Structures are given as structure tokens and as C-alpha cells.
Amino acid sequence: MVFIIIVLLNLLIEASVSLTVVVPPDPIVAHVGSTVILPCWISPPENAEALEIRWYRQDQFNNPVLLYNQGKIQDVQEESYRNRSSLALRSDQSGGLKYGDVSLRLEKLRVQDGGLFHCYVSGEHSYGSEEMTLKITALGSAPVLSPESLDDGRVNISCRSSGWYPEPSVSWTSDEGRVLRPGGTSHTRGADEMISVHSWTAVSLSDAQLVSCSVSLRPGELKEGRLDIQGIVCSDSSGPWKALFFSVLICSLLGSVWLIF
Known part of the structure; x- marks a missing residue:
């Protein structure tokens, strides 16, 4: 029972x-x-x-x-x-x-x-x-790339993007698809919990002519920025030669005027 x-x-x-x-x-x-x-x-x-x-x-x-x-x-x-x-x-x-x-x-x-x-x-x-x-x-903003010339002929490229969640990853590649080694990467969390990212790398023309910085959460969710460093390197490297050329030209002109008088 x-x-x-x-x-x-x-x-x-x-x-x-x-x-x-x-x-x-x-x-x-x-x-x-x-x-x-x-x-x-x-x-x-x-x-x-x-x-x-x-x-x-x-x-x-x-x-x-x-x-x-x-x-x-x-x-x-x-x-x-x-x-x-x-x-x-x-x-x-x-x-x-x-x-x-x-x-x-x-x-x-x-x-x-x-x-x-x-x-x-x-x-x-x-x-x-x-x-x-x-x-x-949250997908953040498109990366902004900023170049800075170094004394050794390379260019230091800074990559910044904001408005991400959760913490994104950053990758650098050349125009040939070769992975470039970053100099460092930092993440900053704002009061609204959104994350900003800053990464940088130093490259020369032998490394790449076109550099890409990609910020992503997962495959298919990324933002990319690109920078052509060829013009930057060539412009900076020609600077001293241009200055020397104009200095020699001015001295020659002054010498010619002195001989005439």
C-alpha cells in the first residue's frame, strides 16, 4: 500500500x-x-x-x-x-x-x-x-593608417580603429598576401565597454609596397585599411638629394654674378 x-x-x-x-x-x-x-x-x-x-x-x-x-x-x-x-x-x-x-x-x-x-x-x-x-x-570603424618615416629608410605605420566588441584581432599583410610582423598592438576599453585598438609595424620597400591592416572579430566580420608606402619612401629618400642640388645651383649662380661684376 x-x-x-x-x-x-x-x-x-x-x-x-x-x-x-x-x-x-x-x-x-x-x-x-x-x-x-x-x-x-x-x-x-x-x-x-x-x-x-x-x-x-x-x-x-x-x-x-x-x-x-x-x-x-x-x-x-x-x-x-x-x-x-x-x-x-x-x-x-x-x-x-x-x-x-x-x-x-x-x-x-x-x-x-x-x-x-x-x-x-x-x-x-x-x-x-x-x-x-x-x-x-560590434563592428568598429574602418582602420586609419598613418605613416612616419624612420632614419633607417623604413616607414613606421600606425593602424587605429574604434567601436569594437568584444576585443578584435589585428593582422598586417603585404600586397603579395605575405603576413607582416606587428611591432605591437594595444586595446583600450571605454566607459561604454566599446574597445579601441592601436597596432603598428615598420616596413621597407623590400618588405612591401602596399600594406594592409585588418581588424576583425571573426571570419567575414572585419574592416581593412591600406597604405601605399612606395611614394612615401621615394619622396623621403629624394629629399636630401633635392636639397643638395638646389644648394649647388644657388652657389653657382652667386659665383657667376660675382665674376661678372
């Missing part, structure tokens, strides 16, 4: 948490300033119009990103998500709340929005919860 009671209690406990919530297994990646949909749905499909839907960050159950209850969105959102969060369709064919689509829409994304999000759905006798990861990225 006791065994039967225990089995029945276990069945009741399992039934009370039988609502299945599904989210994508892979992180969602979105850019700063954009709008993103965090998909979440009930499986098998169930009308969610009368359920409680709660989206919240890690350990912030009572301070939700969005709370839907009693047929409407409640005005208890975490302050930074006011006017930025809403329920949305994960696809045009999802059917919305009536068919168990409880996806979250976030607008005007910030760096601080990155991290774990919990999708929690509960009814009178059941509930379900899953978590997913949102990764925030």
Missing part, C-alpha cells in the same frame, strides 16, 4: 512539471544597436494566452526583463529594458501565443545585454524553464 502511494506521489510531481519549454541550443549573436528575437516555445504546442511568461536574467527572477500574466504584459520590468522588450513571433508560421510561441524581442541592443536569459512559462499545475545565451558584437 505504501509503495502504491509513493508511486502516485511521484506521478503527481512529474505531472506538475510536465510543461516542456524549448529554446535553440546555440547562442544567438546580434550587433549593438540592432533588434533580436530570442526564440522560446512550448512543445507540443499549447495555448499560452492564459499562462504566465517570464523572461529574466541570471538570478533576477523577481526583476524580469518581461512578465506576461493575466493576459497582458505587466509593468514590472527591469528599468533598463523598459520600452525595449516585448513578445514576438519567432517566425511567420509560429502562430504566436495561441500556439505556444513565447519568444522575446529586444530592441536597441547594448553591450550589457549579453549573457544568459531564462524563458520561464507556468500554468495552474505545470511549469517549464530553459536558458539561452545572447552574444553581443
Whole structure:
């Protein structure tokens, strides 16, 4: 008899948490300033119009990103998500709340929005919860390349770019696609969490004529700047010869005037 009671209690406990919530297994990646949909749905499909839907960050159950209850969105959102969060369709064919689509829409994304999000759905006798990861990225500005002539005939090239997240990588290449060794690279994080990068390298005409500086987050997400150093090296190297030529010319002219008089 006791065994039967225990089995029945276990069945009741399992039934009370039988609502299945599904989210994508892979992180969602979105850019700063954009709008993103965090998909979440009930499986098998169930009308969610009368359920409680709660989206919240890690350990912030009572301070939700969005709370839907009693047929409407409640005005208890975490302050930074006011006017930025809403329920949305994960696809045009999802059917919305009536068919168990409880996806979250976030607008005007910030760096601080990155991290774990919990999708929690509960009814009178059941509930379900899953978590997913949102990764925030930002493509920075096109690199600006600045040359500076060195005494040994080489050119030191500085490459600067800002507005990146997370920390980008920097690579230098020649016009032939050969990798050039950087002299150094530094990263600076601003108050808004955005990252600026500064890299530099010294090259000569024997190394390359056209130098490229690429700043990237991952393949396909990069910005590139190029600089033709041939004109710079030739211009600088001809400088002393030009000065010597004009000095000799002036002296010759002065000598000729003196002889005439």
C-alpha cells in the first residue's frame, strides 16, 4: 500500500512539471544597436494566452526583463529594458501565443545585454524553464593608417580603429598576401565597454609596397585599411638629394654674378 502511494506521489510531481519549454541550443549573436528575437516555445504546442511568461536574467527572477500574466504584459520590468522588450513571433508560421510561441524581442541592443536569459512559462499545475545565451558584437570603424618615416629608410605605420566588441584581432599583410610582423598592438576599453585598438609595424620597400591592416572579430566580420608606402619612401629618400642640388645651383649662380661684376 505504501509503495502504491509513493508511486502516485511521484506521478503527481512529474505531472506538475510536465510543461516542456524549448529554446535553440546555440547562442544567438546580434550587433549593438540592432533588434533580436530570442526564440522560446512550448512543445507540443499549447495555448499560452492564459499562462504566465517570464523572461529574466541570471538570478533576477523577481526583476524580469518581461512578465506576461493575466493576459497582458505587466509593468514590472527591469528599468533598463523598459520600452525595449516585448513578445514576438519567432517566425511567420509560429502562430504566436495561441500556439505556444513565447519568444522575446529586444530592441536597441547594448553591450550589457549579453549573457544568459531564462524563458520561464507556468500554468495552474505545470511549469517549464530553459536558458539561452545572447552574444553581443560590434563592428568598429574602418582602420586609419598613418605613416612616419624612420632614419633607417623604413616607414613606421600606425593602424587605429574604434567601436569594437568584444576585443578584435589585428593582422598586417603585404600586397603579395605575405603576413607582416606587428611591432605591437594595444586595446583600450571605454566607459561604454566599446574597445579601441592601436597596432603598428615598420616596413621597407623590400618588405612591401602596399600594406594592409585588418581588424576583425571573426571570419567575414572585419574592416581593412591600406597604405601605399612606395611614394612615401621615394619622396623621403629624394629629399636630401633635392636639397643638395638646389644648394649647388644657388652657389653657382652667386659665383657667376660675382665674376661678372
